[in-house]
Amino acid sequence: MISLKQIRYALAVGQTLHFKKAAEMCSVSQSALSTAISELEKQLGVAIFERNNKQVLVTKEGELFLQKAQNIKREMDDLVQLSQLSKSVLSTELSLGVIPTIGPYLLPKVLPKVRELYPDFRLQIVEDQSHVLVDMVRRGEIDVAVLALPYPTEGLLTLEFWQEDFYWVSHKDECPTQLDEITSSQMELDKLMLLKDGHCLKDHALEACQLQSVKQRSDFQSASLHTLIQMVAGKLGTTLVPQMALDQLITPQSELRALHLNEPSPHRRLAFIVRPNFVKMQDVSELIKIFKSQLKTADSPI
Incomplete structure (x- = not known):
């Protein structure tokens, strides 16, 4: 009879295409895994x-x-999780995926409140790009993920909980002093620096500006908003950042200035993605409630 252990080992090999890595993932010896697969x-x-x-x-x-x-x-x-349904909300472990342009800015705003209200709740965080997290949710490797929409999530439920706009960030010396907002037509696009391809934030920023692409320096491709901000501080260009990240990226003493992007809103929407038959939807609903409340409290652009 085929065992669940064998199934788990086979899936690990299928994912890694490497017996040693699969054995490490399953916390068994390579010989034990090879024998089980054979x-x-x-x-x-x-x-x-x-x-x-x-x-x-x-x-x-x-x-x-x-x-x-x-x-x-x-x-x-899902059957294992059914045994936990009788327990109170947010009392067991949940695995949550987040993308790099959300995690560092969202989680510090919401997790302290989650911990305060539900001290026994355990949250396992996985950070990766959107396409990886969508596949992980589909395969059941993580329970839920937080993504920025629009993004293709066929076969999954999307539960929106926040909307926000982009802000154009420049050095104060290079910012038009007479402007409180800026449109894409007012920006010097040859100075606009965005994240490298593969990050949905770049796609959302281009969509908000109604642009197909921008010409970027071939010798500089960043995967981090923090790095982009340092480039702007060095007067090497400008960038666009989501409202949620402003308080971390730009301090009141900073030499940078942020102007609201005056283009049709919202520029991006945040949502939980989850499998339609996920058994712990009460936990997801409670997290959404907390996230909304804490983001409203923290909603204060520079």
């Missing part, structure tokens, strides 16, 4: 993986098995 293939009568000293490949039969195995694991995880 026994699984013998039980099935088909090879799930092709392997040699250099690489591991998934066979056509293996792809079908891993797809069904992922569904089985997700259903089993």
